Amino acid sequence: xxxxxxxxxxxxxxxxxxxxxxxxxxxxxxxxxxxxxxxxxxxxxxxxxxxxxxxxxxxxxxxxxxxxxxxxxxxxxxxxxxxxxxxxxxxxxxxxxxxxxxxxxxxxxxxxxxxxxxxxxxxxxxxxxxxxxxxxxxxxxxxxxxxxxxxxxxxxxxxxxxxxxxxxxxxxxxxxxxxxxxxxxxxxxxxxxxxxxxxxxxxxxxxxxxxxxxxxxxxxxxxxxxxxxxx
Amino acid sequence: xxxxxxxxxxxxxxxxxxxxxxxxxxxxxxxxxxxxxxxxxxxxxxxxxxxxxxxxxxxxxxxxxxxxxxxxxxxxxxxxxxxxxxxxxxxxxxxxxxxxxxxxxxxxxxxxxxxxxxxxxxxxxxxxxxxxxxxxxxxxxxxxxxxxxxxxxxxxxxxxxxxxxxxxxxxxxxxxxxxxxxxxxxxxxxxxxxxxxxxxxxxxxxxxxxxxxxxxxxxxxxxxxxxxxxx
Numbered sequence: 001x002x003x004x005x006x007x008x009x010x011x012x013x014x015x016x017x018x019x020x021x022x023x024x025x026x027x028x029x030x031x032x033x034x035x036x037x038x039x040x041x042x043x044x045x046x047x048x049x050x051x052x053x054x055x056x057x058x059x060x061x062x063x064x065x066x067x068x069x070x071x072x073x074x075x076x077x078x079x080x081x082x083x084x085x086x087x088x089x090x091x092x093x094x095x096x097x098x099x100x101x102x103x104x105x106x107x108x109x110x111x112x113x114x115x116x117x118x119x120x121x122x123x124x125x126x127x128x129x130x131x132x133x134x135x136x137x138x139x140x141x142x143x144x145x146x147x148x149x150x151x152x153x154x155x156x157x158x159x160x161x162x163x164x165x166x167x168x169x170x171x172x173x174x175x176x177x178x179x180x181x182x183x184x185x186x187x188x189x190x191x192x193x194x195x196x197x198x199x200x201x202x203x204x205x206x207x208x209x210x211x212x213x214x215x216x217x218x219x220x221x222x223x224x225x226x227x228x229x230x231x
Numbered sequence: 232x233x234x235x236x237x238x239x240x241x242x243x244x245x246x247x248x249x250x251x252x253x254x255x256x257x258x259x260x261x262x263x264x265x266x267x268x269x270x271x272x273x274x275x276x277x278x279x280x281x282x283x284x285x286x287x288x289x290x291x292x293x294x295x296x297x298x299x300x301x302x303x304x305x306x307x308x309x310x311x312x313x314x315x316x317x318x319x320x321x322x323x324x325x326x327x328x329x330x331x332x333x334x335x336x337x338x339x340x341x342x343x344x345x346x347x348x349x350x351x352x353x354x355x356x357x358x359x360x361x362x363x364x365x366x367x368x369x370x371x372x373x374x375x376x377x378x379x380x381x382x383x384x385x386x387x388x389x390x391x392x393x394x395x396x397x398x399x400x401x402x403x404x405x406x407x408x409x410x411x412x413x414x415x416x417x418x419x420x421x422x423x424x425x426x427x428x429x430x431x432x433x434x435x436x437x438x439x440x441x442x443x444x445x446x447x448x449x450x451x452x453x454x455x456x457x458x459x460x461x462x
Contacts, residue, residue, distance in 0.1 A: 023287075023290075023292075027312060027313055028310055028312055028313050049333065049335055049349070051282035051284075051293050051295075051331055051333070052293070053282075053284040053291035053293035053329070054291050055286050055289070055290070055291050056254075058286070058327070059254075059327045059329070059357065060284035060285050060286050060291050060292075060293075060327060060328060060329045061254075061284065061291075061329050061355075061357075062282050062283070062284035062291075062293050062329040062330070062331040062355070063331065063355070064282075064331060064333040064351065064353050066349065079259055081258060081259055082258055082259050096289070096290045096291060097291060098284070098290070098291045098292050098293040099293070100282055100293040100294065100295060102280065102282070102295040104280055107380055107381060109381065109384065109388070109443075110388070111388060111389055112388060112389040112391070113373060113374075113377050113385060113388045113389060113390055113391055114389075114391045114392075114395040114399070116377055116380070116384075116388070118280075118297065118380075120295065122295050124292075124293070124294070126290065126292075142344060143344075146344050146347055149347070149349075150338060150340065150434075153340065153347075154344060156429055156430070157340075157341070157342060157343060157344045157347070157429050158342055158343040158344060158345075158424060158427055158429065159344055160343070160344055160345045161345075164343070164345040168345070186444075186446045186447070187446060189446075193389060194448055195450065196389055197450075197453060198387055198388050198389065198453070199443075199445065199449065199453050199454070199455060199456050199459070200445070200446040200448075200449050200453075201443055201444050201445040201446045201449060202443070202444045202446075203381075203440055203441070203443045203444075203462065204440065204441035204442075204444065205438060205439070205440055205441075206438075206439050206441065207436060207437075207438065207439070208436070208437050208438070208439035209338075209434055209435065209436055210434070210436075210437065211435075212430075212432055212434045213417075213432050213433045213434075213435065214430070214431070214432040215417045215431045215432045215433075216417070217425055217431075218430065218431050218432060219426065219428075222428060222429070222430050222431075223430070224430060225430050228430070228434060231434065
């Protein structure tokens with residue numbers, strides 16, 4: 001999805017790059033790190049699932065969850081009864097989180113076991129997650145989470161009613177301390193290993209969608225929408 | 232991969248189920264949780280990427296990394312110079328981690344925005360990660376990590392030499408406090424929404440591999456190995 005189509009909800013012009021911080025500069029493979037905003041946003045926008053980490057009772061917890069992006073803000077949602085969202089709400093002024101998105105693009109097979117690797121694109125966001133209370137921002141966030149999975153879907157479904165909204169917690173994480181990491185290319189075998197009799201190269205990996213399966217109870221007159229063909 | 236083929240490295244007979252704990256029993260959708268060992272292992276074995284969470288300076292960190300399973304033990308590896316592994320090594324008796332594996336199997340589109348969901352299989356492991364120092368266990372763990380990505384590959388590559396082994400940290404996380412979570416099936420729309428004019432159903436999602444791409448410098452006499460066809 002082209003990033004230029006997404007207005008920055010803060011109203012400020014988007015800068016070209018995020019500011020590196022101590023914890024977003026890797027100790028190794030620094031050449032794989034990027035703070036370029038368009039790069040970060042495109043990796044996020046190619047995903048809908050993230051892994052959200054937070055600390056509970058001193059121990060880390062990592063849960064898979066959906067997210068949506070609006071400009072320099074990420075949103076996740078959940079039941080008001082769920083443990084992570086209760087934890088967020090109970091925290092004042094917010095909950096320290098780490099939100100990570102990863103795409104695997106290829107298996108990198110080297111002659112040496114040591115140089116086996118993956119081609120991937122990942123984004124790691126550090127920050128303080130806060131509960132969103134503004135009704136309009138909550139509504140936009142929930143639409144963004146649905147549209148992150150299937151662009152265009154939020155306008156083609158029944159919006160949440162008052163009872164559903166009351167049962168849904170929305171939390172926001174500003175994109176501020178964020179970095180991308182990308183590996184591409186083939187294996188980096190040692191020169192002495194190049195003549196070994198082992199296959200070396202890359203097995204490309206990609207996400208695939210199969211044909212949509214309608215619900216058993218779907219009115220047969222409802223056609224598969226165009227936006228599903230675009231996935 | 233059938234789990235029965237994997238011997239339990241502890242030498243004990245494998246029990247049928249993991250013991251639920253306070254933090255592995257979800258507060259919601261309890262019917263999606265499973266502690267069945269075969270279920271947990273099959274979800275892990277269908278993956279090679281995990282998201283590893285730990286706490287650094289009081290804040291959560293979530294990083295994507297490869298893992299391998301041997302019986303009731305998981306292993307991850309990394310450079311001895313990398314920050315997470317330095318953190319593990321510096322911790323005595325170990326580092327509290329949460330290791331999460333997630334497969335997305337389908338996008339679940341309901342008539343209502345509220346009932347949109349995902350079909351997925353996930354495993355969450357809580358525990359204390361410890362550095363592996365035993366040379367034989369380190370070797371088996373490194374093979375397991377390679378074979379988790381491409382079964383059979385470790386025997387068809389050059390094993391790590393002394394210098395490479397010295398540069399590689401291996402950490403272990405015992406499968407003890409672990410649960411699986413699975414959602415399958417179609418959308419759960421409210422009865423009143425069934426006649427709304429919105430498409431409802433599931434878009435199946437699967438990981439796909441493209442044809443292996445050999446390295447430019449690969450000796451043309453080296454054929455694509457059979458184990459890549461089996462992916």
